[in-house]
Amino acid sequence: MINKINILVLVLLIAIASFFVLNGCSSDDSDPTPSTGTETGTDTGTGTNTGTGTGTGTGTGTGTGTGTGTNTGLGTETGAVTDITDSAVTGKYLLVVNGSGSSQEAAESYGTVPAPKAKVITKKVVNPNKKKMIKDRAFKYENVKEAPNFKKKTVKKTLTHADTTYTFYGWYGDETVYNVPATLRYGSADSKCLIYVENGSEGTYDWNTVGTAFDKADGVYSKVTSVYGTPTDVDSNGKVVILYYKNYKSAGGAADDSTLGFFSSADLYNQANSNQMEIFYMNLNWGSPQDEQMMRTLSHEFQHMINHGQRKIVNGKTEMDTFLDEGLAEFAEFVATGSFGTSRIDTMKSDANSKIKNGYPLCVWKGQDEDYALVYTFMTYCWAQYNYDKTGSYAEYSYQLFQDMIKHNNGDYTGLQSILTAKNTSFKDFSKIVSGYWVANLLNQATGIYGYGNDQTLRNTFNLSSMPKVSSLDDAKELHPGGCITIKSDEVSSFTPAASIGSNIRFVRINK
């Protein structure tokens, strides 16, 4: 009997011991191990959370950067003047920057500044015959007119490679919906894309080359998704549909030859006139599908698709500001091709319409060539500055900046500000990032925040020293957000800001 009681007590003790041992083990498991993964971004502040953080979501990450920038001010206060000396630049300059990122149309006064005394640098028009390169165009999905012979149809929910013909919805520029009968030119059971071409527009193009560029292991799909995330799959086919069209007409009835392609988020939803699938559109009136710019545009439109899907649909976040969404889309072209391209950089260098040098705003989207050029170079600058601590080739630079932007709660400039200021502590706020960008376009220094990173090739590619710099001052003396004017004059030495200027206006003086 005693033996039995002893044994029962032993069982009880073992059970209790097991409970405590295992419970203890469970507690350990629930204690998150520091991760090298990305934090999920509930941080809404201006810079305690880092892209390389060790936190698990609320951002207690540890900044790794100490900054290599040499400046100490860069005008984080209204009316401050930051002085920089650079012997590689001849003359004295004053840059006036509106450091707001609020995509604010309303301009801010910068007060009285010295008049530019130097001759305006003759514009060197790079690639003068360059066509307009607009990506994305307006689409309305409600209250549209119907083209003659338009037929409403039942949308097929899941297109496959077996659907060799299909009629899509399309829209003319005067917001008339029309039918786009098309034929499958590329696609298989395993492909990531299905390429349809509007009937009568097939040409003699090599559609297999286009499709393969999207599909291959190191192609558009693979590279863009590795940085920005995966698209939705609302039609459950695991594929992206690319529709090449030609018969679109603008509101005036003319063919559209300035738009390369576009994406419309409405196509992802269950609503009238939506194609109800992951689809973007490419314009054969602009050029051959194998044209370099057309090929780059595949990545651009694909980024828009992913951005909307990841932010709004999957994660229920606010949509991204247009100038940032476009910046990520422009950069996606580099991500996919490994080439920085020349067209946007040429636009910066030429400034053929003298808009950029006269304060064309980075952060107010107007949909012109200049907008694309500005957001592309700005996003590249941010990427280089995010990787300021890398000493190797830009090929080794991290894309974490863009991954964090897609995930960040804030879809406006404060998201970018939070991520970049935390990683590169040379930046105090967004105004400093914008000011640094404009100074980099002038000085292009080898290290620090006044250049496009430490890699020589990157710096050479984004060397905008031939860009027209000297602004024509207008009477209004105002700048929109992200805009910058440059004054070259010996009188900048004695310049002091006027008393009454906009709160976002910053001054950077070079070679006082």
Add this chain to the structure above:
Amino acid sequence: MNKKAIINLVITITLGIFFIMCGNSKQLENKTTNAKEPIPNNNDKLHNKNKKTANKEPKMKQEYLKDGIMQIEGKLRLVGASRNARLIISTDDELDFYLIFKDNNEKDTFMKLQGKRIKINGELQIKTKTTADDKYTIIENELTINKYEIVS
């Protein structure tokens, strides 16, 4: 009951308790892993199967609604891919209101006010959109403008 039987019983019970506790431990481990998951991989069909993810429910503050009319204050933003972009008001409590314009003139007026902080008095329509596969429901607050005032 002989000794051998008792020892067998003890071992069985002990192992039973051990496996039960291990099961609990595993559950805790899974829970922690999910909590750390940074972003759903929506290409994973299993992950999304039969799942509907709604964005933030519009938890309207009572003071927003007066006599059936919405009164909100927030920042005017242009969002989304170019030319398909839309103007929204983002309030301080992170609600987005998509503006519905009566005509192009009204839209042009607001395009020029991007980034401004604006008070708007208007009629609210809560629109529910579903993705084509019905997996995700998106709630959009749409606001038709009656009056507005630029705050800053």
